[in-house]
Amino acid sequence: MTSSSLPSQAPATPNSTLLRVGDIAKATGKTVRAIHLYEELGLLRPATRSSDGFRLYDHSAVDRVRWIDSLHELGFSLQEMREVLTNWWSADQGASAMTNLRDLFVRKLEETRDLIRRHQQLERELEEGLRYLATCENCAAPGPVHECVNCAQDHGVKSPPPLVAGIKTSPENARKSSRPAFVRVEDISTS
Amino acid sequence: MTSSSLPSQAPATPNSTLLRVGDIAKATGKTVRAIHLYEELGLLRPATRSSDGFRLYDHSAVDRVRWIDSLHELGFSLQEMREVLTNWWSADQGASAMTNLRDLFVRKLEETRDLIRRHQQLERELEEGLRYLATCENCAAPGPVHECVNCAQDHGVKSPPPLVAGIKTSPENARKSSRPAFVRVEDISTS
DNA sequence: CCTCACTCTAACGCTAGCGTAAGGGTATGA
DNA sequence: TCATACCCTTACGCTAGCGTTAGAGTGAGG
Numbered sequence: 199m200t201s202s203s204l205p206s207q208a209p210a211t212p213n214s215t216l217l218r219v220g221d222i223a224k225a226t227g228k229t230v231r232a233i234h235l236y237e238e239l240g241l242l243r244p245a246t247r248s249s250d251g252f253r254l255y256d257h258s259a260v261d262r263v264r265w266i267d268s269l270h271e272l273g274f275s276l277q278e279m280r281e282v283l284t285n286w287w288s289a290d291q292g293a294s295a296m297t298n299l300r301d302l303f304v305r306k307l308e309e310t311r312d313l314i315r316r317h318q319q320l321e322r323e324l325e326e327g328l329r330y331l332a333t334c335e336n337c338a339a340p341g342p343v344h345e346c347v348n349c350a351q352d353h354g355v356k357s358p359p360p361l362v363a364g365i366k367t368s369p370e371n372a373r374k375s376s377r378p379a380f381v382r383v384e385d386i387s388t389s
Numbered sequence: 390m391t392s393s394s395l396p397s398q399a400p401a402t403p404n405s406t407l408l409r410v411g412d413i414a415k416a417t418g419k420t421v422r423a424i425h426l427y428e429e430l431g432l433l434r435p436a437t438r439s440s441d442g443f444r445l446y447d448h449s450a451v452d453r454v455r456w457i458d459s460l461h462e463l464g465f466s467l468q469e470m471r472e473v474l475t476n477w478w479s480a481d482q483g484a485s486a487m488t489n490l491r492d493l494f495v496r497k498l499e500e501t502r503d504l505i506r507r508h509q510q511l512e513r514e515l516e517e518g519l520r521y522l523a524t525c526e527n528c529a530a531p532g533p534v535h536e537c538v539n540c541a542q543d544h545g546v547k548s549p550p551p552l553v554a555g556i557k558t559s560p561e562n563a564r565k566s567s568r569p570a571f572v573r574v575e576d577i578s579t580s
Numbered sequence: 581c582c583t584c585a586c587t588c589t590a591a592c593g594c595t596a597g598c599g600t601a602a603g604g605g606t607a608t609g610a
Numbered sequence: 611t612c613a614t615a616c617c618c619t620t621a622c623g624c625t626a627g628c629g630t631t632a633g634a635g636t637g638a639g640g
Contacts, residue, residue, distance in 0.1 A: 367453055
């Protein structure tokens with residue numbers, strides 16, 4: 199397919215340790231467009247340009263892009279990342295830059311842990327839903343799906359877990375907002 | 390401020406168990422606009438309308454909105470939720486509907502666990518970053534921030550963790566894509 | 581020599597999930 | 611009687627993070 203170890207097609211420049219944008223893209227799994235965007239937003243800059251205008255990066259650019267990716271997963275926006283960078287490099291003393299960064303990390307660590315807790319909660323709800331649905335295997339009154347709303351089966355719990363209850367309520371809610379939709383008031387369960 | 394226990398301002402209809410869109414909004418923390426959107430997308434439908442055209446919901450609508458919220462946190466798009474609903478209600482037999490739902494839950498459970506693992510990884514990286522930065526406290530050579538790139542301090546690890554390395558590489562990357570930017574090739578660390 | 585693979589800049593397009601405004605109606609309470 | 615608090619529909623606006631043309635240049639291999 200493509201030449202094995204060379205940067206791309208050509209060494210591109212005497213200094214063969216430089217990478218072109220496509221190389222960065224392949225190395226990081228991003229698209230060329232994304233790399234360009236990061237540059238536009240001030241997150242990344244080629245070390246230099248080749249004579250014909252190609253962007254040339256050194257290897258640290260790969261680290262930078264991976265850094266961007268990690269922070270993105272941490273919920274940072276690209277703008278926030280730019281603030282982190284300018285914040286760091288605008289501090290004249292390393293000590294204060296370090297302190298800022300540490301505070302940021304502490305905040306994000308808390309947020310991350312919070313997010314993990316919320317997802318663990320959702321994990322439990324899914325498990326609960328599955329346990330509930332498992333008892334449908336031996337349903338005492340198999341029938342059309344709309345009868346599941348008034349299910350009398352013993353599912354081991356008082357009421358269906360949220361993730362199941364949300365579905366079973368109010369049948370036929372689908373249908374993309376057409377005419378006013380009329381429903382007889384008597385049909386409404388008076389709860 | 391607002392009337393205490395009444396649906397809103399008025400009972401709105403003989404059947405006092407019905408809720409208006411504002412009530413649903415307050416009960417779920419969503420905005421009225423969001424509720425309307427859910428309806429447009431076929432995720433929710435008022436049980437009926439009042440004589441003057443107001444949407445009137447029964448209490449199960451609150452469950453439905455909470456359900457939407459949970460699934461949203463699980464990474465579902467509103468479109469996907471609609472598919473889940475139509476999928477459920479279009480199955481004529483409860484058994485097959487249940488099987489579909491269970492498969493979906495299983496898939497999402499895996500995804501959720503995966504996501505938790507990824508965030509735990511990020512959590513570790515943050516902690517690692519903090520441990521690294523902590524050793525900056527007793528920096529042997531305090532100075533301007535750009536010297537941190539060649540830090541000779543013993544941080545207890547061979548190389549700075551990714552979240553720190555990504556920042557320290559290539560200084561001054563900020564500056565919103567202006568002129569071509571020239572850099573002397575000799576300045577590039579040949580890694 | 582021609583074609584392919586790669587690059588450039590500039591700029592419009594797109595999805596999601598609402599926000600927000602415009603223009604108009606109803607009902608409650610001071 | 612008026613102000614206030616709800617509600618309605620329609621429809622354009624907005625942010626993020628790229629995707630996707632368009633139009634043009636460069637170097638290498640066959």
